[in-house]
Amino acid sequence: MGGRGVIPALTLSAFRISLAVVLGLGWLAVLLWQRRAAATAPGGGDTASGDTLVLFASQSGLAERLAWDQARRLGTTPHPLDSVTPQILRRASTAWFLLASAGDGEAPDNARAFARRLGALRQCDLTGLRYGLLALGDRRYPAFCGFGRQVDAALVACGAHPLFPRVEVDRGAPADLAQWHARVGADTPGQWRLTERRLLTPRQAGDPAYHLRLRPDVPVEWTPGAIADVALLAPDGTPQQRSYSVASLPQSGEVELILRRRHGPDGPPGLGSAWLTAGLAQGGRVQLSLRDSPHMDALAIADRDDQPLLMIATGTGLAAVLGPLRARLAGSGTAPLWLVHGERHAAFAPLRDLARTGPDRLRIDCVLSRGPRPQRLPDWIRDHAEALSAFVAPGAPGRQPTLFVCGSRDPGRAILAALGTSLNASDLHQMQQSGRFLTDFY
Ligand SMILES: Cc1cc2nc3c(=O)[nH]c(=O)nc-3n(C[C@H](O)[C@H](O)[C@H](O)COP(=O)(O)O)c2cc1C
The missing domain is CATH 2.40.30.10 (Translation factors)
Incomplete structure (x- = not known):
């Protein structure tokens, strides 16, 4: 019976000692952290101690870019998370956190010191701080937005007040970013x-x-x-x-x-x-x-090496070829360019403009499926098999034409079938093998 009174007393004092040690070590860690961060804070002191803070943790730059956007809106400068101390956070009234995850839901390099001190942060009183937090991640990782979530939990534990629920972004998805932009004000980049x-x-x-x-x-x-x-x-x-x-x-x-x-x-x-x-x-x-377009590299190589480019587009697929074509026309190349566009009743105005102003090395054909002399694009391809074959044939050594076909899926299938029977099979195979046969269907 007597033992029952002694053991709890011993346990209690041991508990008090351990608590004091843990708290003491915690505060020591906070002090050390404050000193080190103050020394490395942008501007050499605690210049990140303004009323409003914009803080980022970023590995490959997206969170940092978004932090710059947010800071510009607020007329301030963003800082890496490692540059702030609990003292700086305590003095601020509002903080904006833009936090990517790296590793296995861990902190990016410029937030590692902050991450190591998250336990110490939990002992700070941040009841005077309001904050918005954007967590950037990738749902294919098990610890989705792991670091952003950890920091959010630590801030709540310190009594800080979230201005709105944490916004999470999966691989930079515009719809997710739109939620952030809606939260931080209408006049946003994007x-x-x-x-x-x-x-x-x-x-x-x-x-x-x-x-x-x-x-x-x-x-x-x-x-x-x-x-x-x-x-x-x-x-x-x-x-x-x-x-x-x-x-x-x-x-x-x-x-x-x-x-x-x-x-x-x-x-x-x-x-x-x-x-x-x-x-x-x-x-x-x-x-x-x-x-970027998935075909950006292949089209940029064709441009750099001044290689012939044959573009076949249907309907609104014209937009996909106009960008690369305009880039070619803005350069100093001389290689031939050929655009074939299939539409219904009449050529689109941007195509007519291009036909009027384009150089001699650009050939444009508009094939109309309705109207006075209707023709389907696959039939037109078969009718022009000889010229098209000659255009995509290597011909001279070093000649490596690129073929780019885009538009709706169904006409796209018929066009590919027509190209398959109209062009030289080995030329097509060669283009396919070397990444010069590009398709973009929707
Ligand atoms: C090596 C590596 C590890 C990553 N680990 C995670 C992770 O564990 N959880 C997550 O949600 N996202 C993870 N991501 C995705 C990034 O957080 C995401 O791409 C983010 O938008 C990157 O932002 P940043 O450009 O500011 O670094 C990882 C990315 C890389 C490259």
């Missing part, structure tokens, strides 16, 4: 305005096609043939994304898209095309991000 929408198919039956021009709020770079991912909201409020080829070059300062308002069989028009071709007002805002 915001574009519709400056012009022109009907490309006046007085024609069937689904209308449009030529759109969009201008970014802040200048943006892209590569020829880039893909624009447009963020949309479905009627039930779920974020959606639609992708379109960019027909213009960055020098123009505007993204040009060509799209058709599509209807399902007896159904309503597609979400993206209905909004962009009708719902969106002139001057209206679009959340848009740009990525």
Whole structure:
């Protein structure tokens, strides 16, 4: 019986000692961390101690770029997470965290010291801090957004107040980023305005096609043939994304898209095309991000080596070839370029402009499937088999033409079949083997 009173007393004092040791070590760690971070803080002191902080943890640069965007909006400078101390966090009223995950849900290199001290951070009082947190990751990793989640939990444990639930981004998805941008204010990078929408198919039956021009709020770079991912909201409020080829070059300062308002069989028009071709007002805002075309390298090599390029496009697939073609025309090359476009009733205006202004080395053919002398593109290909075969044949040593076919899937199949019977099989095989036979169907 007596033992029962002694053991808890011993356990309690041992517990108190261990608690004191743990707390002491915790505070020591905090102090050491503060000293080291103050020495390495941008500007040599605790210059990251402003009222509003923008902090990033980034391995390959996306979180850092987004941090710069956020800092620009707030008129401040972003800092790597490693440069802040708990003291700096305590003095700030608002902090914006943009945190990528690396390793196995771990901190990127520029946040490792911060990550090591997360336990110590939990002992700080951050009840005066409000924060927004963007976690960047990749759902293919088991610890999706692991680091962002850890920091979020530590901040909550310190009593900091999230301004909104953590926003998580899967592989830079525009729809996820749109949520962040919606949280941090409307005037964000990634915001574009519709400056012009022109009907490309006046007085024609069937689904209308449009030529759109969009201008970014802040200048943006892209590569020829880039893909624009447009963020949309479905009627039930779920974020959606639609992708379109960019027909213009960055020098123009505007993204040009060509799209058709599509209807399902007896159904309503597609979400993206209905909004962009009708719902969106002139001057209206679009959340848009740009990525490279999967064919960018092959097309850039053909451009660099000044090799012949044969492009065959149907309908709005014209947009996918216009970017690479305009890049070729802007250069000093002399190799022949040939664009064949299949449409319904009449040539699209951008194609007519190109035919009027293009150099002699550019041949353009527009094949119309309806109208006075209708012809299907596959038939046209068979009729021109000889000229097309000669164009894609190696001919002289070092001649390595590229063939790029794009447009809707169904006409695409018929075009590939026609090319298969019209072109020399070994030339086609050679182009395929060396990555010079490119297709882009949707
Ligand atoms: C080597 C490596 C490891 C990664 N580990 C994870 C991970 O464990 N969890 C996760 O969600 N994302 C992980 N990612 C994905 C990145 O967090 C994601 O690509 C993020 O957008 C990168 O942002 P950053 O460019 O700012 O570094 C990893 C990426 C790389 C390259």
